[in-house]
Amino acid sequence: MGKSKSRSTPYRNLGARSRPRADEVQADLALAARRAEDGSELVEALTTEALTPTQRSPEEVLTTYDKLTLQIEEYRRCALAATAREEAARTREEAARAREEAARAREEAVEADRQRIRTDLNLAAQAQAEAEEIRGQLAQAEARLDERDAHLRDQEKAAEAGFVAEAERARAALDAELAELRRAASAEVAAERERWMTERTEALAEIEQTRRERLADAERVHAELAQERQQLTTRAQQLDYDQGALREQEIQLERRERDLEREVTARAAAEVTALDRDLQILRIQYAAAQEAVADLHRRLAEREQVLLKIGSSDPAHVLDEMERLRVQNAELRDKLAARIGDEDLDRLRWLEQQNRELNTAREQLSYELQELRGAALADRINNLQVKQLADAERHFEVLTRGYEGRIAELRSAIDALYQDRPDPGTPLFPRCVAMDDDPALDEPGEVSGDLPDLAGFARSLQTTMFAEHDRAYRLNDICVLLGGLAMSRLHLLEGMSGIGKTSLPRALAGALGTDCAVIEVQAGWRDRTDLFGHHNTFERRFEETEFLQALYRAQTPRHRDRPFFIVLDEMNLSRPEQYFSVLLSKLENDDGVPIQLVTRGDGRAPRQLVGGTSIVLPPNVWFIGTANQDESTLEFADKTYNRAHLMELPAQRPRLDRRPVPALPPYGTDALRRAFKQARRAHREDEKAVLAFVEYLTGDLQEHGRALLGPRVEKQLRTFTPVVVAARQGDPTGEQPEYGDADQDGRSLAADHFLAMKVLRTVRGRYDVTVTGLGKLREAIRTAWDLHKMAGEPVRCVRLLDDEVHRRES
Known part of the structure; x- marks a missing residue:
């Protein structure tokens, strides 16, 4: 069975069209219709044959009928798909027709403007013709005056022949008439001049009044800015002072915390000792109590034995029994007394008395024994307390x-600090002062004032970087990099680890014969002090970071006229909007106010610092930040993306041929910037074409991608495009592997890269952008690409949108 084949191809084969043309849709639709008709005829024929039982068996007929029914359904589905494709093509044609109507409306508006301009030119031509006519009339008047002068001369000659009186009268009349004409003309010219002078004076007065008002407004604004600047300077000085005071308080608090910690440790040890002593006392008391309890248990056991011997365990019964026995004993004694004699009775009473005395003595001895046992226990407790007190x-x-030794150590440390304290004449910025004394940095570097040809310059950079630094980069990436240098002084290089993000600015600096400083960003950076350093008030020196030293080295005579690159490696380990905020504002709008490092300087001041306290942002410095996208990094904010030029390096480097490379002349910063300006003058048409392409997509970008084009983006596009076009001129180089953009020229390369990196990047992670909207946006970009006759394919835009669709679907 025939099935319709999809015309969409994988992304890596971008040379084929992924959108069906109208003629293809019509052909598919006609083919499906013919197949459906052929299938219907076959079904009718076979159905007719199936009715004749002599030709085919019923099973064969039914089987053939089912197969043909399925084939008809397949043909109908193909026809429906072709119809849908035709409807989609018709919709796109209607959209294109609407866009053509809009373009035609724009052309009509432009033609109307041109018509108005022609009308104005015609009016100007008519005014010029009228002026020429007036000049002709003046010439005729002058000719008539000349004729009258000639007539006067003739009359003078006639007067010489005898008509002197008549000639005099005629001459006097003509002179009077001529004088009257000249006087009238002079009066008219004077009145016109007076009117013109009055109008000019009034206009000049009005202009002067406006200028004075604007000057007053400017002076007022300038005064307000100066006042605000003074207030900000005062606040900054106060903040630096407060920061120093806070630092001293922190040091004091740290010392107090250490002392308190030692004191708490000592007190804790003393408390532990006291608790140990109390625990021993409690243990002794517990042992004594256990002995007392054991004694009580023994006595209780004895009494229980006695009660058992008595035969009862009930105390009331025992008391009754004792009372009964006492009564019985008294009766027995009475009977005995009646029986015994007096001598025996006395002896019995003496024995009872002895028994009572012995019981009393026994009780006294028991009490004394308990007292002696208590005294012994108290003696034991006192001995233990004495031992604990001794411990x-x-x-x-x-x-x-220990405290005495620590106090002695602290005194020694304080004495050593005061002995090693720097002299007040020591420089506050010792490393910057050392750069001033370095003869290699103090000697001006030689730079070429010639303007580089950007096309040859880009190819020379590619071969030089590969030959001298063994780093191969694609020509398109180098052209985009040059456009980024013209567009912004902040660059962001993204991509997987190990593809040469840090090596690219190093190789570029080596090829240009300049310097490149690499600064490793730390995850704990929060404010400008982490980037520039801070003032150590106790040691009276400034902690100069590598970034501050690099920024100062860029201003030395050796590098001030050359491009200088400062690489912030792993820039998104911390938030650049915090620690890099001062430079973000300076790169956007440099007001000329230097960045203050300290409130006042001590000792010898570095030559390149303003007032010994502040540093300016030099114009020859470009900042290049590298960024990995993983779980250990943070996402850049839109504030940083909008101000930067963004590049994503490919995963594989190209293979280049090694060949001898002529040395590049050391181009200066001014020469490069003049080359960028010259490229903009030479390629204004390409700039307008790319801008028209992006503006054509404004509605689709806003509708399907929620992306807006601001004035900053348009300004960057106008600066970026001409440099890329100028650098990409010439025959393309054969690079392997190629990433689908080998067929792009400078215009399409600039449009593809800028649209993908500066506009479409904003759709990443937006939950209000759907997969359907991304597909429509991709189709709109392809349509606009073909409509504006861009070379090649928009590979970067399509790759970005496809990756976003794949990420959302997975």
Whole structure:
């Protein structure tokens, strides 16, 4: 069975069209219709044959009928798909027709403007013709005056022949008439001149009044700015002073915390010792209590034995029994007394008395024994307390000796600090002063004032970087990099680790014969002090960071006229909107106010610092930040993306042929900037074409991608495009592997890169942009690409949108 084949191809084969043309849709639709008709005829024929039982069996007929029915359904589905494709093509044609109507309306508006301009030119031509006519009339008047002068001369000659009186009268009349004409003309010219002078004076007065008002407004604004600047300077000085005071307080608090920690440790040890002593006392008391309890248990057991011997365990019964026995004993004694004699009775009473005395003595001895046992226990407790007090005394002696030793160490440290404290004449910025004394940096570098040809310059950079630094980069990437140098002084290089993000600015600096400083960004950076350093008030010196030293080295005579690159490696380990905020504002709008490092300088001041306290942002410095996209990094804010030029390097480097490379002349910063300006003058048409391409997509970008084009983006596009076009001129180089953009010229390369990196990048992660909207946006870009006759394919835009669709779908 025939199935319709999709015309969309994988992204890596971007040479084929992914959108069906109208003629293809019509052909597919006609083919599907013919197949459907052929299938219907076959079904009718076979159905007719199936009715004749002599030719085919019923099973064969039914099988053939089912197959043909399925084939008809397949043909109908193809026809429906072709119809849908035709409807889509018709919709796109209507959209294109609407866009053509809009373009035609724009052309009509332009033609109307041109007509108005022609009308104005015609009016100007008519005014010029009228002026020429007036000049002709003046010439005729002058000719008539000349004729009258000639007539007067003739009359003078006639007067010489005898008509003197008549000639005099005629001459006097003509002179009077001529004088009257000249006087009238002079009066008219004077009145016109007076009117013109009055109008000119009034206009000049009005202009002067306006100028004075604007000057007053400017002076007022300038005064307000100066006042605000003074207030900001005062606040900055106060903040620096407060920061120094806070630093001193932090040092004091740290010392107090250490002392408190030692004191708490000592007190804790003393408390532990006291608790140990109390624990021993409690243990002794617990042992004594256990002995008392054991004694009570013993007595209780004895009494229980006695009660068992008695035969009862009930105390009331025992008391009754004792009372009964006492009564019985008294009766028995009475009976005995009645029986025994007096001698025996006396002896019995003496024995009872002895028994009572012995019981009393026994009880007294028991009480004394308990007292002796209590005294012994108290003696044991006192001995333990004395021992614990002695241990505590020895412990406090050890602590005292430790504190005395620590105090001696602190005194020695304080004495050493005061001895090693720098002299007030020591430079506040020692490393910057050392650069001033370095003869290699103090000697001006030689630079070429010639304007480089950007096309040859880009190819020379490619071969020089590969030959001298063994770093191969694509020519398109180098052209885009040059356009980025013209567009912004902040660059962001993104991509996977190990593809040469840090090596690119190093190789570029080596090829240009200049310097490149690499600064490793730390994850804990929060403010400008992490970038520039801070003032150590105790040691009276400034902690100069590598970034500050690089910024100062760029201003030395050796580098001030050459491009200088400062690489912020792993720039998104921390938030650039915090620690890089001062430079973000300076790069956007440099007001000429230097960046203040300290409130006042001490010792010898570096030559390149303003007032010994502030540093300016030199115009020859470009900042290049590298960024990895993983879980250890942070996402750049739109504030940083909008001000920067963004590049993503490919995963693989191209293979280049090694060949001898002539040395590049050391081009200066001014020469490069003049070359960028010359490229903009030479390629204004390409600039307008790329701008028209981007503006054509404004509605689709806003509708399907929620992307807006601001004035800053348009300004960057006008600066970026001409340099890329100028650098990409000439035959393309054969590079392997190629990433689908080998067929792009400078105009299409600039449009593709700028649209992808500066506009479409904003759709990443936006939840209000759907997969359907991304597909429509991709189709709109392809349509606009073909409509504006761009070379090649928009590979970067399509790759970005496809990756975003794949990310959302997975």
